[in-house]
Every structure is written in C-alpha cells, then in structure tokens.
Amino acid sequence: MASEKSLTRARVVSSIAATAISIACGTNYAYSAWGPQFAEKLKLSSTESNMIGTSANMGMYAMGIPVGICVDNKGPRLAVLAGALLLGVGYFPLRQAYVSGEGSLAALCFYAVCTGFGSCSAFAAAVKVSALNWPHHRGTATAFPLAAFGLSAFFFSAFAQLAFEGNTGNFLLLLAAGTSGIIFVSFFFMHIYPHSAYSSIPTSDTPSSTDSNPLIPTRSQETKHANRGASMEPESGAAAPVTVPIKISETSSLLSSNASIRDDLEGDIRGLRLFMNTKFWFLFALMGLLSGIGLMTINNIGNDATALWRHYDPDTDPTYITKRRAMHVSILSICSFFGRLLSGVGSDVLVRRLQASRTWCLTIASAIFTIAQLLAITIRDPHYIFLVSSLCGLAYGFLFGVFPSIVAEVFGIHGLSTNWGFMTLAPVLSGNIFNLFYGVIFDAHSVIGKDGDRVCDLGLECYRNAYVVTLFSGLAALVVSLVSIQYDHACQRAAAKANDLNRVA
Incomplete structure (x- = not known):
C-alpha cells in the first residue's frame, strides 16, 4: 500500500512536470502578439509574415510523424531534451x-520551423507520459498538459506585458530562454511509472460499466481472444511486461462498452495501416477542416484588430493597438485552455456516464467555430472582435483537448505518438492554405506607405473574404462530425449483432 502511494505521488509529480513542459510548448500561438511588430520592423508583407507563422505551424505539425516514432520507440526523454534545444535555437535568432x-x-x-519542431517534440513526450501514467483516466490525465499547451500564449504574453511593456525584442528573448529553461528543468522530474496491476478483471464475458482501460485496446476481445493472454508492451524505461487475460472491452472507449469489438478496429493500429481504416479518414478530415480555421485566426487576430482600429479611429495610438493585439492573444489562449479542459474531462463523462461518443466534442467544436466565423464576417466595431478570438480559442481547445484521447482509444495507446503525428499532417495542409489565403487577401487590400509599411485602412473588407472560406470549412466539419458519429453507431450495431450470433453459435 505504501509503495502504491509512493508511486501515485511520483506520477503526480511527473504529471506536473509534463504540464509545465506543455506550457512552454504552445508559444507558436503567441505569434499574433509579436508577429505584426516583427513584420513592421523588417518591412514584411502580410503574406511574408504569414509564411513565418505558417513555418512555425509546419514545424509543429509536419514533424509529428518522426517525433512520434522516436517517442514511441525510444521513450519520451530524448524528445524532451531535443525540444528544449530547438526552441532556443529557433527563438534566439528571431x-x-x-x-x-x-x-x-x-x-x-x-528558425520558425525550429520553434515548431521543438514544441512538437517536447509536447508529444509530455502527452505520452501523461497517457501512460494514468491509463484508467486517460482523457482527464491528458487534459492537463493539453490545457497548459493552450494557456502558453497567455502565460508568456501576459508576463512580457508586465515585465517589458510591449518590448518585442525582450519578448522574443523571453521566449528563447523561458521555453528552453522550463523544459530543461522539468526533464528531471518527468518519468513513466509502471502499473503493477489493474483493478479487478472480470472472468465473465459481460463487461462492467466501470472497468478501466487496459493499455492496449484489442479487437474483438469477447469473441476472438477470450481464452488467450496478451502481453502489454512496456514503454522505454518502464517495468517488465504484465500478462492479463483479455476478456473485457473498454469502458473508456470511443463509443461504449461494445466499441472494442468493431470489425474495422484493431488493438494496435499504427503507421501505414491507418490509411486502411475508415475512422482515420473521418478524423483526419475533421482535424484538417477545424485546425485550419483555428490556425488562421491565431496567426491573424492581430491583423484583424489592427485593420478594424485603423478604420474605426485612424488616430488611435499604435501603442494602444499593440496592447489590444496582445489582449486578443490572451483571450485566445485562456479560452483554449478552458476548451481543452472541458473537452478532455467532459469526454470522459460522455463515455463513462452517458455511454456516448467522444466525437460529440468535435461536433461542439465545429458548431462554435462556425458561429465564430459568422461573427468574423459581420463585426466592424473593434470593441467586439473579442467575440471572435474567444469563440475560436474555445473551439480550438475543444478540438485538441479530446483528439489525442480519441486517437489513443481508436488506434491503441502504444502507437499514440506516431498516430498523432499522422493526424497532425492535416493542419500542415489546411493551416498553410488558410493562412496564405488570408495573407493574399489582406495584401490585395493594402497599400504601401511612404515609410515602406503595408497598411490596410478598409476595416472588415481587409480580410472578410478569408473568413467566408473558413465559414464553409466549419459547416463542412459539422456535417463530417455528425456522419462520423452515425458511422460509429452503425459499426456498434453491426458488432453487437455479430457478437449475439457468435454467442448463439
């Protein structure tokens, strides 16, 4: 008992370290707090500025596969150190x-790619450690690092405003030293601790509605493996394998207690096998449609605010506009934080209490994003643009707060980092397209002033068409999420019917 309490305390410390690492990994979302000033100082166009922001996103998402393979096969600690190094290498030259x-x-x-790569590396390790240390409460356990990731932009931008009063150079220095330092210190406290045994495993074929997840969800557990044991693959540095009889289905599964017997889901699907899975394509489409909306807003909410203020009151002090941009970054970050917590913990409630699909959280995210886009194409008064930043932050948090849990439960926990890497290819595509489209539209409405700065004084018309495109993306995601839930229900019914036939036979 004392040993188990000691392990629990150690897991809590490790989770705190993973959360601290995550706070240092979400600084790409603070780009709107320093990007416009950076572009102004270096005489960059909106398109060029968006290319820098998009490069950071590419480093964050495009490197997900190699980082995931490294974390899954070599353990998380090497990835944490690499993240600390790359963040410093990226931010200091900027x-x-x-x-x-x-x-x-x-x-x-x-250099922007380096910041994204470093964030991706350390963050993937933090999420993996959280998921493995608390397999019984995976949604809640991963919600904290995911939420901290969303809070990162607020944490650093608010600290910079208090300490440096809008000095962009010092802000970038803070990002270089602060992110690397936090990750490096937390490295010494983040470990994976073994679970010597799980709570009682029933001997009957009827699953309990309160059983906890095994580490590896298995395919057709009741019918295909009822009399066979399975060895749980240890993470690097964890305890030796533990053999348990596989007779129960997951109660924290994607759908319900019958989800594990769906014919098209295997216990450990990873790599190229993902492309043969229908559910992967539903999730990939949702990730692309929704993350593209969020990334465009995150990278450009500062430009939105600047355009509206210059049209609303041309005599507005530039320093005041800079503070308003930082405010919107903070709003996005705080709302993303709450969205991640709500969807991470709420998805556990959906599954455990309501026997519903976690995908409903993605439906909620789609609906919120759609409302935000409607507001973005209608708001002309800069005093109300906070509605766009708050709703987009909340929706973005809902998206990323639940997605890793869905990936882990559909495709298996031990391939989580690799499979998450495949999923994050979607934001590379949609984020690039939407951000560059925004930049082209904004530049088309801008003029070059006497000092070489590009300025758009048309207010909403500077960027409105970009949000028309993302509005349709939100509507498409809403449809895809509902179709995905119907597909889940169809698979569940087919699996239940097959199970009944097997029992009769």
Missing part, C-alpha cells in the same frame, strides 16, 4: 533579426 531589423525570409522561416 530575436536577433528583430533587433538588427534585417534577415532573409528563408532564414526566418527556418
């Missing part, structure tokens, strides 16, 4: 470029 007022676009994009 700070130097801002101070000097010059830098090639290719080099700036490369």
Whole structure:
C-alpha cells in the first residue's frame, strides 16, 4: 500500500512536470502578439509574415510523424531534451533579426520551423507520459498538459506585458530562454511509472460499466481472444511486461462498452495501416477542416484588430493597438485552455456516464467555430472582435483537448505518438492554405506607405473574404462530425449483432 502511494505521488509529480513542459510548448500561438511588430520592423508583407507563422505551424505539425516514432520507440526523454534545444535555437535568432531589423525570409522561416519542431517534440513526450501514467483516466490525465499547451500564449504574453511593456525584442528573448529553461528543468522530474496491476478483471464475458482501460485496446476481445493472454508492451524505461487475460472491452472507449469489438478496429493500429481504416479518414478530415480555421485566426487576430482600429479611429495610438493585439492573444489562449479542459474531462463523462461518443466534442467544436466565423464576417466595431478570438480559442481547445484521447482509444495507446503525428499532417495542409489565403487577401487590400509599411485602412473588407472560406470549412466539419458519429453507431450495431450470433453459435 505504501509503495502504491509512493508511486501515485511520483506520477503526480511527473504529471506536473509534463504540464509545465506543455506550457512552454504552445508559444507558436503567441505569434499574433509579436508577429505584426516583427513584420513592421523588417518591412514584411502580410503574406511574408504569414509564411513565418505558417513555418512555425509546419514545424509543429509536419514533424509529428518522426517525433512520434522516436517517442514511441525510444521513450519520451530524448524528445524532451531535443525540444528544449530547438526552441532556443529557433527563438534566439528571431530575436536577433528583430533587433538588427534585417534577415532573409528563408532564414526566418527556418528558425520558425525550429520553434515548431521543438514544441512538437517536447509536447508529444509530455502527452505520452501523461497517457501512460494514468491509463484508467486517460482523457482527464491528458487534459492537463493539453490545457497548459493552450494557456502558453497567455502565460508568456501576459508576463512580457508586465515585465517589458510591449518590448518585442525582450519578448522574443523571453521566449528563447523561458521555453528552453522550463523544459530543461522539468526533464528531471518527468518519468513513466509502471502499473503493477489493474483493478479487478472480470472472468465473465459481460463487461462492467466501470472497468478501466487496459493499455492496449484489442479487437474483438469477447469473441476472438477470450481464452488467450496478451502481453502489454512496456514503454522505454518502464517495468517488465504484465500478462492479463483479455476478456473485457473498454469502458473508456470511443463509443461504449461494445466499441472494442468493431470489425474495422484493431488493438494496435499504427503507421501505414491507418490509411486502411475508415475512422482515420473521418478524423483526419475533421482535424484538417477545424485546425485550419483555428490556425488562421491565431496567426491573424492581430491583423484583424489592427485593420478594424485603423478604420474605426485612424488616430488611435499604435501603442494602444499593440496592447489590444496582445489582449486578443490572451483571450485566445485562456479560452483554449478552458476548451481543452472541458473537452478532455467532459469526454470522459460522455463515455463513462452517458455511454456516448467522444466525437460529440468535435461536433461542439465545429458548431462554435462556425458561429465564430459568422461573427468574423459581420463585426466592424473593434470593441467586439473579442467575440471572435474567444469563440475560436474555445473551439480550438475543444478540438485538441479530446483528439489525442480519441486517437489513443481508436488506434491503441502504444502507437499514440506516431498516430498523432499522422493526424497532425492535416493542419500542415489546411493551416498553410488558410493562412496564405488570408495573407493574399489582406495584401490585395493594402497599400504601401511612404515609410515602406503595408497598411490596410478598409476595416472588415481587409480580410472578410478569408473568413467566408473558413465559414464553409466549419459547416463542412459539422456535417463530417455528425456522419462520423452515425458511422460509429452503425459499426456498434453491426458488432453487437455479430457478437449475439457468435454467442448463439
């Protein structure tokens, strides 16, 4: 008993370390707090500025597969150290470029990729450790690092506003030193601790509605493996394998207690086998449609606010506009934090209490995103643009707060990092398209002033068409999420029918 209490305390410390690491990994979402000033200092167009922001997103999402393979096969600790190094390597040269007022676009994009790569590496490790340390409460356990990731932009931008009063150079220095330092210190406290045994495993074929998840969900457990044992694959540095009889289905599964016997889901699906799975394509489409909306808003909410203020009151003090941009970054971050917590913990409630699909959280995210886009194409008064930033942050949090849990339960926990890497290819595509589209539209409505700055004084018309496109993306995601839930129900009914036939036979 004392040993188990000691392990529990150690897991709590490890979870705190993973959460601290996650706070340092979400700084890409603070781009709107320093990106406009950076572009102004270096005389960059909106399209060029969006290329830098998009490069950071590419580093964060495009590197998900190699990072995931590394974390799944080599353990999380190497990825944490790599993340600390890459974040410093990325942010410090960006700070130097801002101070000097010059830098090639290719080099700036490369440094931005490094910041994204570092964030991806350390964050993937933090989520994996949280999921493995608390397999019984995976949604809740991963909700905290996911929520901290969403709070990162607020944490750093608010601290910079208090300490540096809008000094962009010092803000970038804070990002370079702060992110690397937090991750490096937390590295020494983050470990995976073995679970010597799970709570009682029933010997009958009828699953209990309160049983906890095994680490690896298995396919057709009741019918195909009822009399066979399975060895749970240990994470690097964890305890030796533990053999348990596989006779129960997951109660924390994607749908209900019968979800594990669906014919098209296997216990450990990873790599190229994902492409043969129908559910993967539903999730990939949802990730692409929704993350693209969020990334466009995250990278450009500062431009939205600037355009509206310059049209609403041309005499507005630029310093005031800078503070308003930082405010919207904070709003996005705080709402993302609450969205991640709500969807992570709420999805556990959906599954355990209501026997419903976690995909309903994605439906909620789609609906909120759609409402936000409607507001974005109608709001002309800059005092109300906070409605767009708050709703987009909340929806983005709902999206990412539940998605890793869905991926883990549909495709297996031990391939989580690799499979998550495949999922994050979707934001690479949609994020690039939407961000560059926004930049092209904004530049088309801008003029070059005497000092070389690009300025758009048309207010809403500077960017409205970009949000028309994302409105249709939100509507499409709403439809896809509902179709996905219907597909889940159809699979569940077919599996239940097959199970009944097997029992009769």
